Structures are given as structure tokens and as C-alpha cells.
Amino acid sequence: MSEIDQSSPPGVSTEREGPILVVRIDREKVANALDPDSMVLLRHALEEFRDDSSLAVAIVTGAGQRAFCAGSDLGRTPPAGRPFAAALLAPWEEGVGDGGYVRAITLSEVAAGKPLIAAVNGHAAGGGLEIALDCDLRIASTTATFSLPEARWASIPAVGGLSHLLRAIPPAVAMKMLLTGHRIDAHEALRLGLVSDLYEPDELLDAALELARRIAANGPLSIRAITQLARRSYEVPLSQAIAMEQAMWGLLRDTSDRAEGRRAFSERRDPSYGGE
Template identity: 40%
Template sequence: MLRVELRDRIAVLTLDRPGQLNALGSGTMDELTRALGDIHDNDDVRALVVTGAGRAFSAGADLGEIESFTAPGQFRDFVGRLTEAFALLEDFPKPSVAAVHGFAFGGGLELALACDLRVVERGARLGLPEMKLGVLPGAGGTQRLPRLIPPAIAKQLILTGEPIDAERAWELGLVNELAEPGDALKAAEALATRLAAGAPLALAAGKRLVDHGLGMGLETAIAYERETVSVLFCTEDRAEGLKAFRERRPGDFRGV
């Protein structure tokens, strides 16, 4: 249900249920959690790409599994597993890129929102349609989306359940790069390759500074930044970066 491939310092995680439009069930979330654990300490992996097999990124949560629930607690546990897996991805020390094609709806979009960056094919559609089913996004959609686009637009998407296309998402700043049809994975891998060329300690610290700093007051966040870069100054990678700059070559960063 989740295929993991290592490609030159990049781990490509592919949702592999094309017959079910890569619906996200408990099994897939367990596999995602295990994969992130395996990759966490693999120094050969510097960046992640998350994509889907077949004609779509993901149609969202597995409605077949949800319909089998007979008690509210089962649904709560199910949503909890999605939430925990997405949180692991969001907090992962290595940068992640979602490669979206076809559509990313509901939990599928929530998965893409948990990634650091998003590459989306032109013509793809993104949305949170839960309102049309009488519920709401429950795995971070109502919280991550308004942190990435204007809150009023996020409310419109959540409260109407209506999707937007890739071009509109790009205009809103939700999408980092637009790719031509059929090229989302290629473009995402190219972006991940550029990320993977960076110093691992600085990559992880950059993620933390942005994510954690947004919840701080500006003065506190700048102090946090100052302390973080001061620690990075003492690393071997910082010395290598300066040497590589002077020698006009790419840095050979080792994460130390």
C-alpha cells in the first residue's frame, strides 16, 4: 500500500492503491509511520517525495473502512492514526515534497499539507469535500490550510467543500511549483534533489525555525533564530560550506 524507493539521497514514498484512488486507510498510515521511522536515521536519505500511483494523488480517507465502524470511538481512533502520521511527516527533520497529480481530496490534501513543499500538475484539483458528507476535515485540514493561505479563502474551501484547481492554488501560495501534466513527480524529484544538496543540520534547523517560530512573538523568534545559527556556526558543515564557496564548488555536507 506504500512503496518506498531510494533514489540518490531521496526517498520516494508512493501511495500504491491505484484501484482505490490511493484512499488512506489504517494500513497505509501504519506503513507511512514505519517508513518514516526507517528513514529517520538513514544518512543516505536527505529529502522525501510523497506521491501517488495511478491517476490521482489521493482521494482521501478510505470510506470503505470508515463505513465499517460501528462506534464513534473507532472513527476517533482512525482519525488519530491519520493525524499522528501526518504530524510525524510535518515534524520530520528532512524536507518533504508532495508531488500531486489528478486530485488530492480530503485526507489526501491533508497529507500534502503536512509536507513542506508542494509540486502540483496543471489541471489537478485540490479540496476538502468533507462538508458535503456532513462532517469536516479531521486530520489537520482546518488548521494547516489557514496557516498557508488567507483564512477567509480557507474557510470558503472548508465550508463549501468545493475544490480549486492547481493554478488557483498556486496563485494563493499553496503550491510551490506548477508542473506540466505528467511531470509532477519529475519536478518534485528535481526540487528534492536541490534540497538534498543542502547541509542536513541546517535543513532540519530551517524547518524548525519556520514551523516553531510562527507560534512565537517576533522578538522571541528572532532570538531563537540567533541561537540556532550560532550552533550551526560550530559545525563542520559550516566550515565545509565556506571552503566550497571559496573554491567555487558544491559543498560536500555530511551532517556534522
């Protein structure tokens, strides 16, 4: 790892390796649970990733090996201070945690088409699992666990957790997790397809970086196109999703990168892409 960003305040830290940004939830003493301040920092880190054209892939993980993220830090969530509507309609940073209402951090929306990898290095509970579900790829350590326990505390997973989980694994299993707070381990998550690969805890970040490098080596426009299409396709009928694919293919057809990819294939060499 190189180019460590020493200026990142406690709560969220970032490290950069070439076109890859590692975003680390850094509150290890509280199982990387997010308080309002760290939620703002997490969003800012993804905004910087979105706006930096030299960054292609982001990895989201947690500090240490105990937890990826335990969700919201309930001990630092303030009591109700103003009506729900006021918090909902306020500027994003003002609404975080206001009146007991935590504004949604939809990482995929902030990243705007750039792929996100969740490297789940321990417990992913509540909002932590919601963050992982919002990423495009998920890998995990063999010690990882996954749960959405909100119903036990008279709430619901409302930052996409319910909807994403029902799409990610068999609905019957998802409903068991949602209604009971049932926790599954890493091997069950792999069997269900919630994650694609498992690694030993000390190998997880290296594996995530290698996966990110493989993605970043491909055509940057095609990677963003695939990511955007994948996020949108399950929201529309199949015929519309296919029409979206055809339109995106047409946009990419005459790009310099696509021509370079075809030349590199015929010349049996690695392509050199410029994002054009």
C-alpha cells in the same frame, strides 16, 4: 529511479534514489484513498525515512495520474467499536480506524526535521489535501485539484487541514473551501500560493526529484534546522521565533560543515558536507 523496494506491501510503496526517498500512496483503483492498513504503512515509511541517516529528503505522491490521495477510504473504515477515548489513548496502530476514529498521521512530526515534498499528481481531497498541507513544499501537476469536503459529510478536516489551510492561503478563500467543500484547480492553487510550481503530469515526478536533489546538495544540518524552525515559527510570537533562529544559528556556527561551506565559497567549488 533506482533501488526499488519490492518488499513494500500493497497500499504504500517506496523507491530510493541516493539520499531521496519517494513514498507513493499506491491504491490507484480507489483514487489512492487510505484505509487503516495503508495509513499504518504510510507512517512506517516515514519512520524509516526519519531513522535512516543517509536519507535527506522525501517525496510523497500518489500512484497514477488521477489522484494524489482522495482522503480516507470510507468504505473500509469500520463502524464504532469502542469509546473515542479508548481509541485515542491506545497505541497508535491499535487506534487507526478504531471505532470510526482515524488517528492523525502527521507526516511532518514523524519525519522529525527532514523536509517533505508533496508532488500532487491529481485530486487531493480531504485527508489527501491534509497530507499535502503537512509537507514543507508542494508542487503539482496541471491536472491537480484541491478540496476539503468534510463538512458535506457532517465532519471536519481534523488532521491539521483547517489550521494549515488558513495559514497557506487567504483566509476568505480557505473558509469558502472549508464551509462549502469548494474545489480549486491547479492554476488557482498556484495563484493563491498553495503550490509553488506546476508541471505537466508526465514531468511532475522528475521535477520533484530535481527539487529534492537541490535540497539534498546543501548542508544537511542547515536543511534540518531550517525545516524545524519553519514548522515551529508560526506557532510562537515573532520575538520568540527570532530568538529560536539565533539559538539555532549559534548551534551551527562552529560545525565542520559551516567551515567547509565558507571554504568552498572562497575557493569557487562545490562543498563536500559530512553532516557534522
